Amino acid sequence: MARGGQQGRHLLRQPKARQIGALALSLAVLAGCAAPVATPRTPLVPPPMPATLPPPSLVESPESAAARAYYAQVQQALLSRGLMRTDPGGPDTPYTDRMLAETFIQIALYDEYIPGTGGLRASGKPSTLRRWTAPVRVGLRFGPSVSAEMRTTDTARVASYLARLSRVTGHPIRLDDNNPNFHLHIVSETERRALGPALQAALPGIGAADVAGLTNMPQSTYCAVLAQSRGQSGVYTRAFAVVRAEHPDLLRLSCLHEEIAQGLGLPNDSPRARPSIFNDDEEFALLTRMDEAMLRILYNPALRPGMTEAEARPIVQELATKLMGGGS
Template sequence: MTQTAPPWQPVAAAVLAAVLLLSACATPPVPPPPVPPAPTVAAPPPPESAASASIRAYYAEVQQALLSQGLLRTDGAAVDAPFTDRNLTDNFIRIALYEEYSRGQISTTRSQTPIRLLRWDKPIRVSVQFGASIPPEKQAADRARVASYLARLASLTNLSITLTNQNPNVWVHVGSVDERAALGPSLNAELSELTPGQVAAVTQMNRDTYCQVLTQSDPATNTYTAAVAVIPSEHPDLLRLSCIHEELAQALGLPNDSNAARPSIFNDDEEFALLTPQDELMLRILYNPALRPGMTEAEARPIIQTLASRLTGGET
């Protein structure tokens, strides 16, 4: 006997087939996006000590007093301070071939000691180290100013001078009075020949010493091998930038100051805050191939005179 399928069976079969087809074509559910890691929040700087606050206030007064006297000028090409080739020669000799203290000594009595010409003969790699008390935005601003200045120095000297933390041979420490007091181990690691007196001169730096640079050289070649500059973070912006300019230029081989040098940052009168055109010419002379490391004043003077005359157009 033939059985007839109920009329609803074809419809049910069609619906089931459609459901199966849709199931086969359906897109699997999209997993939720991964939760991003929580942003790293920098630890806030430690609270400022009373000693640091006192020095910060003192340096603010110093900068304001200097500015009110027309000092800390940033117009390096001052029309009121012309210089001749003779001025440039004499100033270079006094600044590059003399120093205030006998090498290796820390003294409170200044004396002008003749030295041989010193300069770098290898790439310079500068690392800037900031104390934890310095906010990140201030660190970034100072690092950018150092980088810009290093590019200028490299152009003047034809040296390779880079800002890097990879195998540095020049360190710039920017920190509070409390952080500078703890720099002893770092200084000894960076400049292996420092005496205890030299370390103490930095870690116990008098507030009237605005900043310092220490260098190390090879006596066999009269070339620098390392240098450390130390700058108080309590300085207001212009004083701090002035320290960057002077200490890094001194570390290149212009270690002395001269009250006769004008316009120049190598003058204790603080008239000019930033590297001047005459300072630039002194750096060009220092790294001219006609001069050699180890030269005395007598050996170098005729060459310096020729270079100074050429650079200034021969005005005497």
């Protein structure tokens, strides 16, 4: 998920030959609003993650306090402009089967950024279809600074959302802290910078640039997800998402909705996507009816990982027509 002044979200990184597989990086970057937008800072070497985490602390660091105040302003600015809608779309956001199919092609089969540029150079190049074939087991991890109340709320929300995604896709998706292949971390500023070792353990073969992309997220980045595939097969096998603990309630929930959905295989954004969270305009904060339709298409057995646009397009159009009940 990417939101920014020149908004954009998702970066597909093609790995070097020695790496395990393709990495898709989704960033949530700041949308245009009253609060200033920071430029990306030079990546730092993350400190090691402690072997055991101390109990949750209610003492907030000055850095986290400043971030909390900043993102509260960001959310308020978006809401004051009528953005961050929580409805699934209605009569004011109509779309046809043809619009759904074209939107899906742009979201699922194109990359937003040129690999290796850190999301600084637009791509718009076609890619292949990516999704999971194994059950998705989400491990939810909180930094020591996260309160017990927030942990309880976010755990319930994530569990409910995963159950919804599983129903929509027909694919097994659930919370599993014992054997996760999709790691979701809700952490503070300081805690995020210490995630390097956990990230390297979760995504074997990940490069230093990708580690820095998550551990050193600039202020303009809300949240991010990396998905790792098996070679160039398009089959996702591992993912790692980071959400800022300093976010106010709706912005944090919005990050959870988009980063998890993106980690399932919808890596791009498009101005055509409406009603959708896969659009840089920030109109919708939570998964919409169009987003659900795209997930249904993505996990339909008529499609397969690794398909090109030419291979997938006629199938996608047929599936979109069926979902919409016919009519363009």
